[in-house]
Amino acid sequence: MILYSVISADQVWDGAIKASPPFREVTVQGIVMQVEPLDEGRARIVRLLQCPLHRYLEPGLAPGQVISYASGAADNR
Numbered sequence: 001m002i003l004y005s006v007i008s009a010d011q012v013w014d015g016a017i018k019a020s021p022p023f024r025e026v027t028v029q030g031i032v033m034q035v036e037p038l039d040e041g042r043a044r045i046v047r048l049l050q051c052p053l054h055r056y057l058e059p060g061l062a063p064g065q066v067i068s069y070a071s072g073a074a075d076n077r
Helices: 009-013 053-057
Strands: 024-028 031-039 042-050 066-068
Touching: 024 042
Parallel strands: none
Antiparallel strands: 024 031, 031 042, 042 066
């Protein structure tokens, strides 16, 4: 692929390669989900990995929602 631009290549590709944040798989209320830890006991939902189909429609389980979980109570995979 050839990219023709008046912007320098450094500006075009700046930030294109970033290390992904550390995701964890946890089980909360019987739902296996991938989360991004924020601080102790709180995390942002990235995606649901395993749950009943009707649970995908719950607004509280949508990606981007912040949830609370106890580190000892959640099954870390």
